[in-house]
Amino acid sequence: MQFRAFDDDLRRFTEEFLRFETTDRNEKPAQEWLESRFEELGFETFRWEADADRLAEHPSFPDASELVTAERPSVAGVLEFGDPDAGPTLVLNGHADVVPADEGVWTSEPFEPTWDEEGEELTARGVVDMKTAVGVCAFAALTAHETFGDGVDGRVVVECVAGEEEGGIGAAAAALDNPYPFERDAAIVAEPTDLSPVVATEGCLMKRLELTGRSAHAARRWEGVDVLDKFETIRHRFLDLESERGERVTHPLYADFDNPWPLTIGVVEAGSWASTVAASLTAECRFGVAPGESVDDAEAEYERALQEVVDDDPWLSEHPPTFDRFTIQFEPAETDVDEPVVEAVQAAMRAHGRTETDPLGETYGADNRHYVAAGIPTVVFGPGRIEQAHFPDETLVWEDALVAGEVLVDAVEAFLSGDA
Structure with missing residues (x-):
């Protein structure tokens, strides 16, 4: 049987899945629907919820008070x-969860899947990141089972987890405490990789910087200490360190990135009144962490850089800033290119005319890191381009979904048969 025989079924599956607005920790209705679909398709199903106290022991979740895990099931189907x-x-x-969509900048309803006139491109929130890929995995597993299910031994698990965008809540729980009565030998995370095999993903560190200045009337601003001036000095020092790290911290899979370990200061809040010198500032920062580097080591470099600024500034020395982790962290992850699951994906790609099969590294993080940390070799491979993820008018070229499904079918056969 050919994967493309499921084209119409995959389209309907994807459309229905996309209509669930799985933002704001609201995965449950979609996951219950998915569990029932798995059962209808002949999968044995499993369900689990993460335990917040258990995840509080995990380095990805430094602020356990912010974790919401109840009523957020992850589900899986096994063949x-x-x-x-x-x-x-x-x-x-x-994963089932998606980031919010600002309807004001979309040209269509984000949670109403919209096809172009030719039926070749599909637009909706989550179509790339990554509900279509869940359907692709399900129908790839079914195709493999119907085609050679009696000719090889093993299992295929199609897994859809909750809370990936919040640090991988469902995947972290599955990695810490196996929800299945069998062991897992390898994984493919079907995030959008533009149909390329990704074996290394970057980590990231989230820290909140808080500064204190001294307020003053705008007419006598020289009597105050403007916290924005202090912040600019710190920001420039951080950017200098970012550039330095880009040259000093190297990895062969990241040589083509001009800025391999990027720093982003995504939120800055300062001041209280337009005619008052700003005396307080909060900045939330994301720092890239290279594969092979620990989050702690990267954090220490930025903390030393901050301390250098503080030591050179009498005001900051007397009023030291705070610089603490918050929300989630992503550890970097890497799988050896010689692992059978990587070779299985590469062989399947070649069988379907994909000539660029060299393993890649990516500057984003994904749930692969949880499985790699649990000793499960993992490759990231899926349809769609990361440039479409989290963007307005998120769009997938449907042919990419079909090619991804074909590759996954052959990768399953190669891995289960040991031919990789």
């Missing part, structure tokens, strides 16, 4: 091949 206990288990992973 058995031949003698399942005699072969390996491969996980195909995706």
Whole structure:
């Protein structure tokens, strides 16, 4: 059986899944629907919820007070091949949650899937990141099962987790405490990679900087201490360190990135009144962390840079800033290019005419890191381009979904049969 025989089914599946507004920790209705669809399609289903106290022990979640895990199920469907206990288990992973959509900058309703006139491109929030890929994984597993299910041994798990955008809540729980009564040998996370195999993903560190100045009337602003001036000095020092790290911290899979470990200061709030010198400032920062580098080591570099500024400034020395982790952290992750799951994906790509099969590194983080940390080799491979993720009018070229499905079918066969 060919994967494309499921084209119409995949389109309907994807459209229905996209209509669920799975923002703001509201995955449950979609996950209940998905669980029932797995059952209808012949999968054995599993469900789990993360335990907030358990995740509080995990380095990805430094602020346990912000974790919301209740009523946020992750679900999976399992298909058995031949003698399942005699072969390996491969996980195909995706996530249900999506980032919010600002309807004011979309040309269509974000949660109403919209096709172009030719039926070749689909637009909706989550179509790339990454509900379509969940359907692709499900129908790829079904295609593989119907085509060679008796000819190989093992299992395929199609997994859809909650809370990926919040640090990987469902995947972290599954990595810490296996929700299945069998072991997992490898995984493919079907995030949008433009149909390329990604074996290294960057980590990131989130820190909140708080500065204190001295207020004064605008007519006598020289009597105050403008916190914005202090912040600018710190920001420029951080940018200098970013450039320095880009040259000093190297990795062969990131040589083509002009800025491999980027710093972003995404939120800045300062002052209280237009005619008052700003005396307080809060900035929320994201710092890139290279594969092979620890989050702690990267954090220490930026903390030393901040301390250099403080030591050179009498006001900051007397009124030291705070610089604390908040929300979530992403640890970097890397899988050896010689792992069978990587070779299985590469072989499947070549079988479908994909000539650029060299493993890549990416500057974003994904749930692969949780499985890699649990000793499960993982490759990231899926349809769509990361440039479309989190963007207005998020759009997927449908042919990419079909090619991804074909590749996954052959990758399943290669991995379960040991031919990779």
